[in-house]
Amino acid sequence: MAGLRQPILSLLGHVDHGKTTLLDRIAGSARAEREAGGITQHIGAVEVPRAAIERLCAGIVATENFTVPGLLFVDTPGHRSFETLRRRGGALADLAVLVIDAREGVMPQTRESVQILRHEKTPFAVALTKIDLIAGWRKPTGPIGVPAQIARSGDEYGQLVDARVYSAAEELHGLGFSADRYDRVSDFTRNVGIVPVSARAGVGVAELLALLVGLAQRFLSAELAVATEGGEATVLERSDQRGVGPVSSVIVYRGRLRVADEIVVTGRTDPFVTRVRGIYRPPPPGRGRGGKHPALVSADAVDAAAGVYLSAPGIEDAMPGGLLKVVLRPGDLPRIEKELANESHPVADIAESGVALVADTLGGLEALAFECREAKIPIHVAQVGPVNGALLLLMSTVRDPRHRGVLAFNVPVLPDVVKEGAAASVQIFPGEVMYRILDAYKAWYAEQSTLLAAQRRVDTAHPAKLQVLSGFIFRTSKPAIVGVKVLGGTLRPGVRLMKIDGSEVGLLKSLQEDGVSVAQAVETKELAASIDGAVVGRNLSEGDLLYVALPESAARSIRPEDLSPAEQRVFEEVLRIRRRTDPFWGQ
Numbered sequence: 001m002a003g004l005r006q007p008i009l010s011l012l013g014h015v016d017h018g019k020t021t022l023l024d025r026i027a028g029s030a031r032a033e034r035e036a037g038g039i040t041q042h043i044g045a046v047e048v049p050r051a052a053i054e055r056l057c058a059g060i061v062a063t064e065n066f067t068v069p070g071l072l073f074v075d076t077p078g079h080r081s082f083e084t085l086r087r088r089g090g091a092l093a094d095l096a097v098l099v100i101d102a103r104e105g106v107m108p109q110t111r112e113s114v115q116i117l118r119h120e121k122t123p124f125a126v127a128l129t130k131i132d133l134i135a136g137w138r139k140p141t142g143p144i145g146v147p148a149q150i151a152r153s154g155d156e157y158g159q160l161v162d163a164r165v166y167s168a169a170e171e172l173h174g175l176g177f178s179a180d181r182y183d184r185v186s187d188f189t190r191n192v193g194i195v196p197v198s199a200r201a202g203v204g205v206a207e208l209l210a211l212l213v214g215l216a217q218r219f220l221s222a223e224l225a226v227a228t229e230g231g232e233a234t235v236l237e238r239s240d241q242r243g244v245g246p247v248s249s250v251i252v253y254r255g256r257l258r259v260a261d262e263i264v265v266t267g268r269t270d271p272f273v274t275r276v277r278g279i280y281r282p283p284p285p286g287r288g289r290g291g292k293h294p295a296l297v298s299a300d301a302v303d304a305a306a307g308v309y310l311s312a313p314g315i316e317d318a319m320p321g322g323l324l325k326v327v328l329r330p331g332d333l334p335r336i337e338k339e340l341a342n343e344s345h346p347v348a349d350i351a352e353s354g355v356a357l358v359a360d361t362l363g364g365l366e367a368l369a370f371e372c373r374e375a376k377i378p379i380h381v382a383q384v385g386p387v388n389g390a391l392l393l394l395m396s397t398v399r400d401p402r403h404r405g406v407l408a409f410n411v412p413v414l415p416d417v418v419k420e421g422a423a424a425s426v427q428i429f430p431g432e433v434m435y436r437i438l439d440a441y442k443a444w445y446a447e448q449s450t451l452l453a454a455q456r457r458v459d460t461a462h463p464a465k466l467q468v469l470s471g472f473i474f475r476t477s478k479p480a481i482v483g484v485k486v487l488g489g490t491l492r493p494g495v496r497l498m499k500i501d502g503s504e505v506g507l508l509k510s511l512q513e514d515g516v517s518v519a520q521a522v523e524t525k526e527l528a529a530s531i532d533g534a535v536v537g538r539n540l541s542e543g544d545l546l547y548v549a550l551p552e553s554a555a556r557s558i559r560p561e562d563l564s565p566a567e568q569r570v571f572e573e574v575l576r577i578r579r580r581t582d583p584f585w586g587q
Contacts, residue, residue: 004224005304006047006070007216008092008253011127012116013099014107015433018129021199022099023073026209044236044249045307046073053209060145061210068216068224071209072305074251085234085321086363087253088343092234094220095212096124102131102164102196106171112371112435114175119370123219125193125211126179128168132198134160140203146196147183149203165194182211188218227255227304231326235266235318236307241296244280246316247309250324257326258301263312264336266322266362268385271340273333278311319344319384321361353400354378355441358387359409368409371434377441378403387413387428389420396424402448405429407437453562461554463547463563463570464489469526470542479509480534483526484546488570491521491548497531498549502577505540506533523566547574555586
């Protein structure tokens with residue numbers, strides 16, 4: 001299958017499930033091959049050429065049908081490569097490896113990862129890691145395949161591994177994916193392959209790489225076709241390199257990038273146009289020994305997929321996670337600038353009242369916005385960069401106080417900024433794991449909702465029903481003081497009272513229980529009520545049923561979730577009384 005570029009892959013999954021150890025094992029194999037002269041080192045990526053894969057798989061899986069030139073694993077610590085790095089139209093990665101600890105199974109961040117994979121429609125395989133920590137494991141003495149290693153460790157160990165595989169498959173099924181152990185899958189279009197892996201011992205790594213090669217060759221031939229013109233890349237981060245100056249490390253994911261190419265780059269505010277001054281790779285192994293600083297190796301051009309340093313005027317203004325595109329013809333420039341401008345604003349559905357999103361990259365911002373939409377959290381503003389005073393000032397004006405939150409993904413938040421946010425009544429939720437940020441915000445939102453509901457009950461008239469008790473008339477007028485029993489809701493002074501026919505009786509000035517003033521009275525309470533404007537025998541009688549005469553504005557603002565069942569019943573009675581004369585009252 002000639003004419004294919006190597007696919008870009010990313011590892012994702014829950015914290016501490018073995019992503020780093022697995023990538024280190026793969027990178028170690030890649031480094032060994034590089035030192036033998038068969039690999040080019042890349043920036044922000046680990047390249048495993050076909051020769052290295054064939055050597056790893058020798059004697060374990062068949063390699064004669066391998067045709068992709070290799071695999072490029074995105075390796076960008078701190079950037080959450082899959083979730084936060086983008087290309088035009090989707091995730092930077094063509095394939096993904098979902099890493100699941102065999103002992104812990106699917107965890108919250110695993111579910112978050114699966115949700116992103118589904119959203120991006122990205123093919124993936126599962127690496128069921130840490131099988132060497134399952135009871136019965138026998139350390140291999142050399143390269144060995146998964147089935148042979150399981151057989152070597154005995155039937156009881158094999159049953160335990162199968163139980164972990166089935167458990168992971170069951171949990172994935174609950175998330176919408178059919179899965180089974182890789183060597184039991186006959187149709188990878190319908191089933192996800194699960195590869196038991198011990199990254200420490202190297203068991204399962206060959207099978208995992210072979211499975212990824214097979215997925216790429218079978219299902220991604222169109223996406224991996226080598227582009228004959230143009231070049232597109234994702235910006236990882238900015239830095240200064242000795243002897244070169246400001247550069248951006250980029251992953252070229254399509255076409256070719258040449259020195260002197262005119263390019264459009266995503267900037268901090270708007271896309272900008274510049275020209276490639278230099279393309280650089282790290283030095284070959286062995287350079288820079290004896291205390292000397294290794295020099296970068298310049299290149300005239302680079303083809304996808306690859307990671308390189310890029311030098312260009314103004315490149316220090318490139319936005320991490322942004323895009324870069326070659327301009328082939330002058331007439332293409334306006335279209336490309338518009339494309340990159342659109343990609344620079346991943347959140348289109350901005351709400352009048354909502355939270356603020358802040359991330360270190362555009363892709364991180366997009367992934368966080370996706371999670372917020374799934375959780376039905378409205379977004380008021382979204383930006384790349386630090387949490388600053390201007391953002392806090394903006395968020396302090398958001399109408400709903402429960403939305404005055406800043407969800408800060410993978411960006412540092414200084415203590416002074418936290419204090420400034422607290423002073424502005426804005427809560428900041430920093431973190432490096434999206435689901436934890438969202439969980440923290442949801443918990444805070446629930447807490448604020450409870451506090452607001454309690455405050456509304458104090459500030460706003462709420463439904464209540466009472467009855468004037470017979471034989472307890474203490475004063476007939478100015479004000480009338482009578483015994484009452486609360487039949488429903490919570491009664492507080494300061495509200496006006498009405499009869500069942502809708503006629504108003506007067507203002508409830510105070511409540512007393514056993515001669516002591518009280519701020520409120522709940523259902524079943526009997527106490528003395530002072531009612532200004534009421535005259536016993538004229539507009540008030542023993543046995544009368546009374547209701548809090550809710551203002552129409554209060555009726556409109558009442559939230560059903562803030563009412564108890566008894567209050568809800570009283571409220572419905574008040575609505576029926578009012579709507580006898582005004583059918584649309586309170587709507």
